[in-house]
Every structure is written in structure tokens, then in C-alpha cells.
Amino acid sequence: MSSITDPPKANFRLSMLIYDTRYRSATIQIVALMGFMLLAAWLIGNAVENLNALGKTISFGFFHETAGYDINQRLLDYQSGDSHLRAALIGLLNTLVVALLGCVTATVVGVFVGVLRLSKNWIVAKIMTVYVEVFRNVPVLLWIALIFALVTESTPHPKTFRGLDTGAVVVTNRGTYLPEVLFSNSLGDISLFGQSALRFDVSLDLLAIVLVLAGGFFASFKLRKRADRIQEATGDRPTTWWQRLLVIFVPLGILLAVLGLHFGYPELKGFNFRGGTHLRNSLIALWLALSLYTAAYIAEIVRGGILAVSHGQSEAAGALGLRSGRIMNLVVLPQALRVIIPPMISNYLNLTKNSSLAIAVGYMDITGTLGGISMNQTGRELECVVLLMAVYLVISLSISASMNWYNNRVKLVER
């Protein structure tokens, strides 16, 4: 006669902390946590002791001191008399500008190269392969230095434009000048935040344009919805493309005419060009180098994504009678995008982080201002580096969060 009995209740022994799986994980975690806290305490203790020995305290008061250096490429107004906080803000905007420009250009070039690498034309495919291999196997810092040397050394001096004196786009060894958008009946600006470091002018012209454009797009969207409804009900789709274009562009054209849109062209005055929008060589070099470098990676991702869609998919779509453009848009691309997007996110992040190499060509991004001149002037290494890291962390995490949100939308919904 056998009976099921409870296993004998073992008394708790110390060795069970290690050998009993019920306690072991807790033991390991507690030991790890204690080790981590000890390490942190040791590091912080050392830091406190060292800072005391140097007579320093941790303070961010230096932000309100006068920066005293100039930033030549900027989006907002800034004088050398402004504070370090203002300089850091200008730097942050510069980082975002070059990251945005770089991501857009890299995507365009990368998709183009990636598609051409799959071309049946042998020589085109080979040229693209060479481009990808050359750009991926040489450090980005070298590309930045090389393209900077290219735009400063092999572009003409402003004085060679003497006699011509103006132009829409002028490429000189002191930078590239583009036409500037001006309004003769400008609505003026609204200044926000008074005279503080965060002061910011909102152009009412820009605001009006954005509002009109948004209205136009909304109306166009409504037109499309109406066309969809009519198609559902009757089977005939009314032709709306010209109406949809009209509701966007006519109000915009009227607004621009009322505001008096004209372009300000750069003109040669003295030894340099004046007027127009001036893109410094540092910005152009950084932008081009980061875009071309990242584009080589994006090209590979796009190629892999397209190859990952099995051939049967496009054949099946063809069998259903879809045209080749529709096969691409409705069948191949949506599936390829699923493979492409996650590595694309990490390449955008890499580009943004690589934009910190701006310091090598003197483009004043956040690393050049907060982590460069501000740090050297105030001697606040700890505060500046920690803040710099925090800024990049916030940028990285927000890019990856927004791209993950997008990725989740296009992701295949599985069980």
C-alpha cells in the first residue's frame, strides 16, 4: 500500500541559498545589486574626494555666465555676449539640423543606390557595389575631413566671381550661398520668452503659410474621402486630382502674393558675398559626409529588404492582374518595409550620434559648444560631459521611440 506523502519539510539551511533553485536567483540578484551599489558608492566617493581636493563643487551656475565666443552657423540669433545656456541651445539646434538633413539625404541616396545595386545592368550594379564598399570600409571621420578639404580647397575663391557679382546659388571656398526667402509685406515676428536664454522669434509669415498649407491638405483629404464614398456607392470614381491640387496651391499662391514673396540673392560686396542664406563649409562637409557614409549602409538594408520579399509574391500579384507599379506599391514595398525599418532606425541613430564628429571640422553643434568651448572656458568637465551625454540620450531615445511607434504600425500582426 503506497500513499502519496508530502516531501519531508526540510529545515532551512544556509547552503540552500546557493543550492536550492527557489532561493538561488534571489541570492544572485541580491549579491549583484550589492556589488553594483558598492561600485557606484566607490566611484561617487572617489569623485567627491577628488573634487574636494580640487576645490570644486558640482554646480550648473556657469550656464548663466557669458559665453564670449561666436557661433557662425545658427538658426536663432546669438551674440558672443549671450550665456552658455544660449550657446548650448544653438548647438543643440545645429545638431538637430545636421541630423535631419543627413537622415533625409542618406535615405534618398541610400534607396537609390540600393535599388540600382539590384539592377540587371551589370555596370550600374558594379558601380554601386564599389560605392558601398568604399564608403563602408573607410572611417567616417576620414570622410568628413576629406570632404571638408574638398569643399574648402577645390572650390573657387569669392574674388573669382568679380564681374558676375551675384547668382542664385554661389559655391565658394567660404561656403555656399543660397537665395533667401523674403516677404515685402511681412506680418512680423512674435518674440517668446522675452530676453531669456530661450528667447525665440516665431515668424507670423511662416505660421500663416503652415496654417494655409494644413487647411489645403485637410480639404484635399476630404475630397479624397468623398471620392472614395462615391466609388463605394456607385462604382465610378470621380476625377479629383486637379481639384485636390487646386485646394492646396491656390490659397498658398494667393497668400504668398499678398505677403510679397521674393528672393534675396547673394551679392559680392568687398571680399565676400552678402545676403542670401549662407551655408558654411563645415555644415556642408559634415552633411555630405554623414549622408554619403550612412547611405552606403542604407543601400545594403534596402537591397536586403527587397531581396527578402520572395519572388512568389510578385508573381502571384502579377497573376492577379496587377500592373508592375501597383505590384511594387501594394505587394513588394509593404513587405520590404517591414524588414527595412528596424535597421533603418539604428542607422538614423548612428547618423545622429556621428554628427558629434562636427567638432573635427569646427561646426558648432552641441558637442562643439557645450562639450567644446563652454567646457574648456568654464573648466566644468563633469557637468558638461554628463549633460552632453544626457542630451544625446534624450535625442536617441526619442528617435528610437518614434521610429518604433511607426514600426509597430507597419508590422505584420501575428497571433
Next chain:
Amino acid sequence: MSDTSFVRTEMLPQKAPPSTSVGIIGWARANLFSSPVNVVLTLASLYFVGYVLTSLLPWVFLSVWNADSLTECREIMNETWGSTHGHACWGVVNDRWLQLLYGFYPSELYWRVNLTLVVTLAALAPVLFAEKTPRQMLWLTGAYPFLMPWLLWGGSIWNPVVAALGFVTGYVVYRAVSEIAGSLLAVVATVVAALFWWFVLAAPAAALLSDIVPLTIETVESRKFGGFMLALLLGVVAIGVSLPIGILLALGRQSDLLVVKAMCVGFIEFVRGVPLITLLFVASLLLNVFMPPGTNFDIILRVMIMMTLFSAAYMAEVIRGGLASLPKGQYEGADSLGLNYWQAQRLIIMPQALKISIPGIVSTFISVFKDTTLVSIIGLFDVIGLSTAIRADTSWNGIYWELFAFIAVLFFVVCFSMSRYSMYLERKLQTGHKR
């Protein structure tokens, strides 16, 4: 009625395919001129390639090799071709290539760097080409971490020997204790014994040994390190050390232990979220602040630590991808065989996960190696830092393309061979069905 049609009774011999669809012409028709668009593309590409080659080849080959300054170069160019445009001045490479490769390492000791390179390759060989090299060479790989620093930095041979003895001590203690007590206790004892050896006994032991048998080679300070050698050194160390750390971090991130997982995730996300340059700022400006007062350890060592941590975080994510792509059945199969966690990882999970992640691992290696150039921003003289320094010299003021081309070729050769090796490895480890 006999107007039956003619019926052939024997087979005709096969005809050769039309000459327009085979050979070079056929290939060109299929691959270059298959449609009007392709014709335009091909012609445009041919023009582009021709343009690039006709400007690049004369620049590379109709060039000046023997000159001591840019002015001299230009004089020679003007004499020979009548213009300075479109001709490279390789004189700068001829003049400074040793510096670009070795930095400021004493020239009479270059043999040590060369020997290190040979030893590095020899130590890598049994790892990279396991079936083509004798297994005894793994001993060299084991000794390499001690041999390499000694060869480069110099000093007494007893330092690396004593450091290696720490591991021997640990091993002996482990064998001894694991017979008496359990394995966990043995691990603890091993760590304690090894640490005790390194921090207490090692220094006097090394001093004693070098008093008895003085075997010392000349010491070279870190600030003399530079050039491409520095990139290789940082690359080898960061790559070699970050792989095991990356594996541990990836396992930690997958683990059920909440605290361990949180620490690993925090570390990985933090490091991946900041640019390497900020970590290098930490290495050059802040690391000494976090060390006990009075410590002043070497800038190259600090950079190595930071680069290793940096690449370990990326490596962890690559390996995590490999772990995630393994079917759950593999984990369950390992459990059902009664393997414990580490046995399952070592025998079942890791071999497959690592194989899947080879392309990612190698591309991480390549990017780490390329990122070693960033040390020029914190003032170390790697190749890019040296190229700036060379340009600051009056005799080479204004020379750009030749230096950039030389550096680009150096990096291209190393990175390209790494990526080819990864393709070879993928093919070799391919055990699935080939299609």
C-alpha cells in the same frame, strides 16, 4: 498517291547558338543593352567610369615620389609635366610613412611592433582558421594577452609572467577547493586567490624575480604610441575583450533575474544612446576623477576601457538578436536533456546563436576598428591626428589628398578583408540545406 512530304530520317547535327546570344556579345546584350533605358544607363555609366579613371589614374601614376617638401614636389611637376595640377605628390607618404604607421615609437624598436603584428596574426590563426592550423598554436593564443603588452610597452618580462601566474594560481585553487567543497565555493575561492595574488603578491614577486634574473627590454611610454599601429592595438583589444563581455551582457539581458536584467539593459541602452566621442571625453577628462585620489593611469588604457565597453554594448545587441532568433525548442531540448544553465548555453545555445550573428558581429568589429580614429579628437596621434600634424609642418603645408588616400587604403584593406572573412565563415558554418 505518292506525294507524301519529305520526312527526314536522321537527326540534324546541333547548330551552334547564334553568335549574338553567346560569348561577349551575348553577355553584353543581356547585361548591358537589354532595353533602351539600359542602353542609356550603360553609356552614362561608361562615361562616368571613363571620366573618373582618366582623372584618377594619371594623378596616381604620373606622380612624384622623391621629394622632401610640397614646394619641391611642385617644382618637379612643373619641370616634368609643365603643371602642378592632376599629379599626386607621394613624396609625403615616402617621407612620413614610418611615422604614419608607427607614430612616435622609437625607430630602433620598430622590430618589436612588427614582431607584435606577427604574433597577433599567429595567435589569431588558430581562432580564425581552426581546421587548417595545428591545435598547439592555441597555446600562443593563450599567451598572447600577456605577450602583446610586454612587447609593445616593454619592461621586465616578469611582469607578464607574474600576471599570467595569477590565472595559474586561480586554476590550482579551483581544482583544490572544488574537490573539498562545492563548485560555487570554489569559484569564490578562485576569485579571491587570484585577486590576492595580483594585488598583494604579484608586485614583490615580479621585483624579486627580476632581481634574480633581470630580463628587461626597453620601456616605451604610451605617449609615443601612434599611427596605424595605435588603431590596430585599440582595435584588437576592443574587439577581443568586447566579445566575451558582449555575450555576458546579452545573456544578462535575456535572463529571468530582474536585477541583473535591469543592470544589463541600463548599461546597453546608455552606451548605445551616447556617441563614442562623449565616452572618449570621459576617458580623457573624467575617468581619473572617479578613481581613488592619486591614481593616474595611462590614457591609452583609459581609451581601451571605454572602447571595449562601447563595443561590448553593440556586441550584446547583435548576440541578443542571434539568441532571439533561435527557436524555443532548442532551449527546451537543452532543458529536457538535463543540462544546467551554463552547459546549455555552452553546448546548445551559444554555438547556434553566435553562428547566426556572425555577420552582425563582424560588422561590429569593423565599425569598432573604424571608430578608433576618433581618438584623434581627444589628442592622441593616430593616423588622422598625424596627418593633421604633418600638414602643420611647413614643408608639407597644404597637402591633403595623398595623405587621405594613404589612410583610406590602410583602413580599406583591413576592413574589407574582415568582411570577406565573415563571408567565408558564414559559408563554412552553413549547415543548413543550400539552395
